[in-house]
Amino acid sequence: MIRITIIGSGNVAQHLIKAFSKSEAVEIVQVFSRKKEALASLVSFEKITDSFDSLQEADLYIIAVSDNAISEVSKQLPFQNRLVVHTSGAAPIETLDIKNRRGVFYPLQTFSKNTTIDFSVIPVCLEAENTFDFRVLEKVAKSISKSVYPINSDQRKALHVAAVFVNNFTNHLYQIGQEICKEHQVPFDVLKPLIQETAQKINTLDPIDAQTGPAKRKDSTTIEAHLEYLNPENQKNIYKILTQSIQNNGKKL
Amino acid sequence: MIRITIIGSGNVAQHLIKAFSKSEAVEIVQVFSRKKEALASLVSFEKITDSFDSLQEADLYIIAVSDNAISEVSKQLPFQNRLVVHTSGAAPIETLDIKNRRGVFYPLQTFSKNTTIDFSVIPVCLEAENTFDFRVLEKVAKSISKSVYPINSDQRKALHVAAVFVNNFTNHLYQIGQEICKEHQVPFDVLKPLIQETAQKINTLDPIDAQTGPAKRKDSTTIEAHLEYLNPENQKNIYKILTQSIQNNGKKL
Numbered sequence: 001m002i003r004i005t006i007i008g009s010g011n012v013a014q015h016l017i018k019a020f021s022k023s024e025a026v027e028i029v030q031v032f033s034r035k036k037e038a039l040a041s042l043v044s045f046e047k048i049t050d051s052f053d054s055l056q057e058a059d060l061y062i063i064a065v066s067d068n069a070i071s072e073v074s075k076q077l078p079f080q081n082r083l084v085v086h087t088s089g090a091a092p093i094e095t096l097d098i099k100n101r102r103g104v105f106y107p108l109q110t111f112s113k114n115t116t117i118d119f120s121v122i123p124v125c126l127e128a129e130n131t132f133d134f135r136v137l138e139k140v141a142k143s144i145s146k147s148v149y150p151i152n153s154d155q156r157k158a159l160h161v162a163a164v165f166v167n168n169f170t171n172h173l174y175q176i177g178q179e180i181c182k183e184h185q186v187p188f189d190v191l192k193p194l195i196q197e198t199a200q201k202i203n204t205l206d207p208i209d210a211q212t213g214p215a216k217r218k219d220s221t222t223i224e225a226h227l228e229y230l231n232p233e234n235q236k237n238i239y240k241i242l243t244q245s246i247q248n249n250g251k252k253l
Numbered sequence: 254m255i256r257i258t259i260i261g262s263g264n265v266a267q268h269l270i271k272a273f274s275k276s277e278a279v280e281i282v283q284v285f286s287r288k289k290e291a292l293a294s295l296v297s298f299e300k301i302t303d304s305f306d307s308l309q310e311a312d313l314y315i316i317a318v319s320d321n322a323i324s325e326v327s328k329q330l331p332f333q334n335r336l337v338v339h340t341s342g343a344a345p346i347e348t349l350d351i352k353n354r355r356g357v358f359y360p361l362q363t364f365s366k367n368t369t370i371d372f373s374v375i376p377v378c379l380e381a382e383n384t385f386d387f388r389v390l391e392k393v394a395k396s397i398s399k400s401v402y403p404i405n406s407d408q409r410k411a412l413h414v415a416a417v418f419v420n421n422f423t424n425h426l427y428q429i430g431q432e433i434c435k436e437h438q439v440p441f442d443v444l445k446p447l448i449q450e451t452a453q454k455i456n457t458l459d460p461i462d463a464q465t466g467p468a469k470r471k472d473s474t475t476i477e478a479h480l481e482y483l484n485p486e487n488q489k490n491i492y493k494i495l496t497q498s499i500q501n502n503g504k505k506l
Contacts, residue, residue: 090475108447110454110465123443149443158437159444161479166430166444167451168466169495170423175460175502177419184411190376190402191412191419192456194361198420199452201363203445207428212363213421222343226414234498241494242422245487249428 001027002140005055007073008064009033011111012087016064017042019119025143029058052076060136062087062105063096070095083133089160092153093127103128103137106156107145110167119144125151125159176235183231208249215246254280255393258308260326261317262286264364265340269317270295272372278396282311305329313389315340315358316349323348336386342413345406346380356381356390359409360398363420372397378404378412429488436484461502468499 004026006013013031017039020026028047032055033039036048049055055077061084063073070086074097077084084096085103096102104127111117124141126148128134134150141148151159174195178188201210214222223243230236257279259266266284270292273279281300285308286292289301302308308330314337316326323339327350330337337349338356349355357380364370377394379401381387387403394401404412427448431441454463467475476496483489 108443109450110447121446123446125443147443147446149440151439151443155437155439157482158433158439161482162430162433162439162444163447164466164468164479164492165426165433166448168464168468168499169491170426170448170451171455171460171463171465172468172495172499173418173423173426174455175464176498177415178460180411180415180418184408186404186408186411186415187402190361190378190400190404191415193374193376193400194363194416195419195423195452195455197362198423199448202424202427202448207424207431210424211421211428212424213417215417215421215425226417229410229414234494234501237494238422238498239417241487241490242425245429245491246421246425248487 001025002060002136003027003029003058004140005030005032005058005061006064007032007061009035009038010064010066012107013064014039014042015111015117015119016062016087016107018117019144023143026140029056052078055079057082059083060085060140061100067091067095071097074100083128083136085128085137089125089156089163092157093129094153101129101133103133104151104153104156105137105141106151108159108163120146123147123149125149125156127152127156173238176238179232180230180235211246211249213246215243218247254278255313255389256280256282256311257313257315257393258283258285258311259315259317260285261315262288262291263317263319265360266317267292267295268364268370268372269315269340269360271370272397276396279393282309305331308332310335312336313338313393314353320344320348324350327353336381336389338381338390342378342409342416345410346382347406354382354386356386357404357406357409358390358394359404361412361416373399376400376402378402378409380405380409426491429491432485433483433488464499464502466499468496471500 020028031043031048033048034050039048063070064087065073067088067090070091080099082100084100085105087105089106093102093104106125107122109122122145124145126137128137177191181188273281284296284301286301287303292301316323317340318326320341320343323344333352335353337353338358340358342359346355346357359378360375362375375398377398379390381390430444434441
């Protein structure tokens, strides 16, 4: 059994505790949290501590706190030369204090509170400073997920930016779709199956091959009619810039 | 049994033939197609005709041809005062020749060849010039789909524009995500579960409430770092304009 201590009590920490509790390869030794109540239903009370000095020995310490707290928390750990990782997609491995052996354990997903998550389908991106530590992280990750990837800090940065496009920006396009529906008294529900199918299609087809629509077929009559139809300036601008980008596909701009 | 004739042999026509063949409420009387081979596996040979003059009487004629052919095909029909509909999201009901009773039977989905489609989850948007005809279309639609909506020509136009945002443009954002991954040697597969979750989330949450990320939380440090990181100009521009749109959310521009 790999002995793990989790530091933090937010969404990521909670989902990790739930996933590890079901794993037979790991044991949660302790959880560090200043808010003991938040974890009451997840871990037995005597395992929760709010003092760094009472942290026991473990094979792996997972710092699951907000990005801007990682550095400070890693400095406060009262030990050295142990394996310490953070769970952030945005922070480089160097954010962690150098007194310990460093790594990253980054589950790539948006976690919401109170939702059940099937951790087995969530990709876990791993980085470590040496092979032995990487193997430890790999064992831990594989005990809760089927998708485990070695991802260094530069790759993780790329993933983080790409995730902004496929998650944040995509969701904003859904919102614009809903706004257009509302303005014309159409139930947004009509569009939901199309949204699901668009996402599912790329499981079997590269996005560039799945592309359809007026921009792709350079149907300027329809494009003009759509621009005419749209009211808010930002919808028009987004329509223009994405249409242009689809039409220039393949050409480096 | 409602007797239906389908005019056309493309994707939509083929998927409709498959769906109607399983329905107990309708009967396919004839299919008009200039390419009989395309339909060989779907409908018995004697039901296929390539002559308008040999079209028999039916309760409903569904014109499933490309947008720019609808008008011409509807003019060529050698009868009048029968119920004739098209299947297009972009064409108004008036595209059909006025000599017949007109309507629209628009399944809102992207149809690809050779893919099996569960028609029961595809929203069908209906329009007719009178209530009796609408009821006929409704019976037909409900015999193959669980989601049937009355949608007039203006609403259908809104849907079509909104679909460009949630389907065409979203798919292009997937493509950019893949490009960023490729550039940094990250397998695009790592992002696929996130893409699925982003789409699924809006089944239970309004997009505006599901929004997360640096733009939403006005994290200018991360936004600057991402813009610095992106290479191609079009990726930078799309990042900027969508970030701005998310930050201005709610304010009419």
